[in-house]
Amino acid sequence: MNIKMEQNEGVVVLFVREDRLDANNSEELKRELHRHFDSGKKNLIIDLAEIHFIDSSGLGALVSAYKNASLMHGTLKLSGLQSQVKSMFELTRLYRVFDIFSTVDDALLSYK
Amino acid sequence: MNNDITIEITMPATTCHLRLIGRISEILAEEIGNRDADRAALCELLSVVLTEGVVNVIKHACLSDLNNEIRIRISCSRGILIIMIYDNGIGFDLDAIPDPTFITPALTDKGRGIFILRSLMDMVSYRHANGSNVLEMTKKLDSEKITG
Numbered sequence: 001m002n003i004k005m006e007q008n009e010g011v012v013v014l015f016v017r018e019d020r021l022d023a024n025n026s027e028e029l030k031r032e033l034h035r036h037f038d039s040g041k042k043n044l045i046i047d048l049a050e051i052h053f054i055d056s057s058g059l060g061a062l063v064s065a066y067k068n069a070s071l072m073h074g075t076l077k078l079s080g081l082q083s084q085v086k087s088m089f090e091l092t093r094l095y096r097v098f099d100i101f102s103t104v105d106d107a108l109l110s111y112k
Numbered sequence: 113m114n115n116d117i118t119i120e121i122t123m124p125a126t127t128c129h130l131r132l133i134g135r136i137s138e139i140l141a142e143e144i145g146n147r148d149a150d151r152a153a154l155c156e157l158l159s160v161v162l163t164e165g166v167v168n169v170i171k172h173a174c175l176s177d178l179n180n181e182i183r184i185r186i187s188c189s190r191g192i193l194i195i196m197i198y199d200n201g202i203g204f205d206l207d208a209i210p211d212p213t214f215i216t217p218a219l220t221d222k223g224r225g226i227f228i229l230r231s232l233m234d235m236v237s238y239r240h241a242n243g244s245n246v247l248e249m250t251k252k253l254d255s256e257k258i259t260g
Contacts, residue, residue: 059224060224067219084159092212
């Protein structure tokens with residue numbers, strides 16, 4: 001999985017450089033996110049701007065990371081949701097769970 | 113002019129080919145949809161229900177065994193979309209899969225696939241028939257939005 005990482009004042013930003021997040025690659029993302037939490041990073045932003053298709057497995061990977069963040073008293077925020085991804089968050093009511101921002105910059109501002 | 117469409121695909125029981133499912137959805141939506149907006153909505157519907165259906169059959173019925181094959185039959189006739197996904201695996205009980213909880217402390221990372229199928233399609237069933245299992249999903253499409 002192609003993921004670019006940046007750090008900004010204690011916040012890790014992960015840019016997921018894939019067009020799909022589905023049952024074929026969601027486990028890889030899940031492992032990557034858990035690796036960051038295991039290394040002590042507590043505040044993550046995941047930018048999904050390049051993801052144009054997500055399925056229930058992809059949502060599951062994000063839920064798993066959200067739960068991990070909560071356990072560690074950290075945060076997991078999302079940015080850049082495209083149309084189909086937004087629809088899936090609405091259908092599964094996960095938009096009520098996650099803090100979702102239009103852009104990474106907006107998500108970073110929320111930590112100030 | 114008869115615009116009824118039926119296509120069949122046979123593929124190994126692996127998630128490696130999910131991108132192909134997405135491409136097939138795009139092509140089908142191009143053929144079935146009347147306007148660009150309708151095609152986009154149809155493509156999204158087809159991509160999601162085909163992916164969720166195929167993944168559930170691969171994981172629960174075929175137990176991700178690459179020696180298993182699944183057969184997908186998609187038809188659109190008189191505004192009715194019918195998707196059949198056949199497998200020869202151990203099968204599963206659709207009704208035994210609970211809806212996901214929406215309460216934050218009890219959130220789980222699994223169980224949303226069948227909920228999504230039931231939300232988007234008019235009918236979802238899984239049964240044993242003629243020597244194999246079949247996941248059947250139907251939906252009446254808005255007649256103004258489809259060709260024919």
